[in-house]
Amino acid sequence: MVDLTAKIGALTLKNPIMPASGTFSEDLADVIDMNALGAHVTKTITREKRGGNPTPRVCEVRGSMLNSIGIPSKGIDYFIQNVIPFYQKYDVPLIVSISANNADDFARICEEISVPGVDAIEVNISCPNIEEDGKAFAMRPSTTHQVMTQLRGASDLPLWAKLSPNTGETSEVAQAAEDAGADALVVANTLLSMAIDIHSRKPKLGNLMGGLSGPSLKPITLRMAYQCAKAVDIPVIGCGGISKAEDVIEYLIAGASAVQVGTATFINPTAMITIIAELEAYMAANGMADLSALVGSVRDDDAADAVVFMETAP
Amino acid sequence: MTQTDTAAEVRTSANGEAFEAETVVKSNEEVNGEYRLLILDAPQRILNCRPGQFFHLLCPVTTAHQPYLRRPMSIYGFYPERGELHFLYKVTGEGTRALAELRPGDTLNVLGPLGHGYTIQDDWQNLLLVARGVGLATLAPLAQEARRLGRKLTAICSARSPEVLMSVDLFREMGAEVITVTDAEGTSGMEDIRATIEARIAAGEVDALYTCGSNRMLKLLQDIGAKHGIPGEIALEQQMACGLGMCQCCVRSFRRDNRIVHERVCREGPVFDMQEAMGW
Numbered sequence: 001m002v003d004l005t006a007k008i009g010a011l012t013l014k015n016p017i018m019p020a021s022g023t024f025s026e027d028l029a030d031v032i033d034m035n036a037l038g039a040h041v042t043k044t045i046t047r048e049k050r051g052g053n054p055t056p057r058v059c060e061v062r063g064s065m066l067n068s069i070g071i072p073s074k075g076i077d078y079f080i081q082n083v084i085p086f087y088q089k090y091d092v093p094l095i096v097s098i099s100a101n102n103a104d105d106f107a108r109i110c111e112e113i114s115v116p117g118v119d120a121i122e123v124n125i126s127c128p129n130i131e132e133d134g135k136a137f138a139m140r141p142s143t144t145h146q147v148m149t150q151l152r153g154a155s156d157l158p159l160w161a162k163l164s165p166n167t168g169e170t171s172e173v174a175q176a177a178e179d180a181g182a183d184a185l186v187v188a189n190t191l192l193s194m195a196i197d198i199h200s201r202k203p204k205l206g207n208l209m210g211g212l213s214g215p216s217l218k219p220i221t222l223r224m225a226y227q228c229a230k231a232v233d234i235p236v237i238g239c240g241g242i243s244k245a246e247d248v249i250e251y252l253i254a255g256a257s258a259v260q261v262g263t264a265t266f267i268n269p270t271a272m273i274t275i276i277a278e279l280e281a282y283m284a285a286n287g288m289a290d291l292s293a294l295v296g297s298v299r300d301d302d303a304a305d306a307v308v309f310m311e312t313a314p
Numbered sequence: 315m316t317q318t319d320t321a322a323e324v325r326t327s328a329n330g331e332a333f334e335a336e337t338v339v340k341s342n343e344e345v346n347g348e349y350r351l352l353i354l355d356a357p358q359r360i361l362n363c364r365p366g367q368f369f370h371l372l373c374p375v376t377t378a379h380q381p382y383l384r385r386p387m388s389i390y391g392f393y394p395e396r397g398e399l400h401f402l403y404k405v406t407g408e409g410t411r412a413l414a415e416l417r418p419g420d421t422l423n424v425l426g427p428l429g430h431g432y433t434i435q436d437d438w439q440n441l442l443l444v445a446r447g448v449g450l451a452t453l454a455p456l457a458q459e460a461r462r463l464g465r466k467l468t469a470i471c472s473a474r475s476p477e478v479l480m481s482v483d484l485f486r487e488m489g490a491e492v493i494t495v496t497d498a499e500g501t502s503g504m505e506d507i508r509a510t511i512e513a514r515i516a517a518g519e520v521d522a523l524y525t526c527g528s529n530r531m532l533k534l535l536q537d538i539g540a541k542h543g544i545p546g547e548i549a550l551e552q553q554m555a556c557g558l559g560m561c562q563c564c565v566r567s568f569r570r571d572n573r574i575v576h577e578r579v580c581r582e583g584p585v586f587d588m589q590e591a592m593g594w
Binding site: 027065067270 | 383425560
């Protein structure tokens, strides 16, 4: 009998598999059993209504995709009245992803969304599409610390900081988030990218650039999850390029306590359900009683900090 | 539901459930120089379809072609009694090139049926559809539904030349009156089509207009519909990622209550009110 339970701070998840923000909505209930998931993570909302970016909003590259959706949002009132009640019928923790363009607005929505029915708040301090000049809070330790301190003061709910791969200071940003009171880190968001149609010579995304996600992102975000797990004591939730149980196992070995599955759900809406079953079968076949047999078990033989926290390829 | 509404229920798909299912290719043959017909052996649970709905196809990855995202495709025919699902497609890109390589016995993973299809209201006795090219595939199941409901259907089928006219026999089998127009014969111009439609309206023979895809046709039918007070519906296309409504990729703009709203083609569509649709 395998125990798939994952603990993220005070929250206990029935298994370590949850959707990545932006790749999940009420609509998936048409296809899968929503009660099977470890958590429900909603698409980032902002306080105000937003329209989102021009189309095309998505394009594919070899084996992966780029997106610049742009956080269209119906606003917080709609969310509280309609979306939270939808998820309350499930026995699954609800994690609400929020964002804002400045720290004050961020703190305000963080406070306003701290309502019954919400179990944790994922603070999207990393979305590369909307911050000024593509610069997100999570690119630097100083801006991360500043916004996380303000967010910490705005809510008593667990705060999960979603980090960005668009930084050269991964461990410093992770430590800044931890120091400012984050309860967990989600590692990571999409990587700023571009694709051009060689016939029309036009960028393939309406917003010119967008975030890379899918299997080709995995080595990068896996490296970051590893570095973050080494750098902080709070749980790390791996996110990036997961499409099968082997990917999950790799993140857990690297030090992640749970994972988020995103783009794979676009290809196979039942991907998370399959992954949960395969993870359980793998653990049973290998005599693992619970996730502690995997989490942080990487055999890196006491590698020197200078190697672990490298921010460039040697 | 619009993206800007504040009080609306969370809308489910037309069917309330969709399935990811493995199907088996029965045949995948060229129909004429331009189109291929894919016939799948499909489980019953995915064949509860409505005209205008679509499936999201996981096109095979081959040595030559590596499509990544699924490709949305209108249903050309669904036959629960035979356990068959039909798609008519034109080979244009990575996804359809990969589809063209499917051989009988191969499997194809499909997701669906998805979206909201065409409606035929009770007082719409005389239906008129206009379609060109592969757009005819989208409208074919509407002919089937019209026959089931005992409505009179006129189908204006347009193409480059008489040789590549599609689905004429299928529409005739469904009891439709078929009018063919082609570029080669000089009969497919917008003003020619307008004259044909308006003559029928004058004779009291049009209660609703249907089309899909084309911006020029949308503008023509919007104009005719507004002038004569005739309702209509259009199926729209847009690049998609998830096909279920989660990713917010496939939005288009619509005019409603004197403002512009964005809706997802996969979820609120792909069929929309003719007058609300905006050209592109």
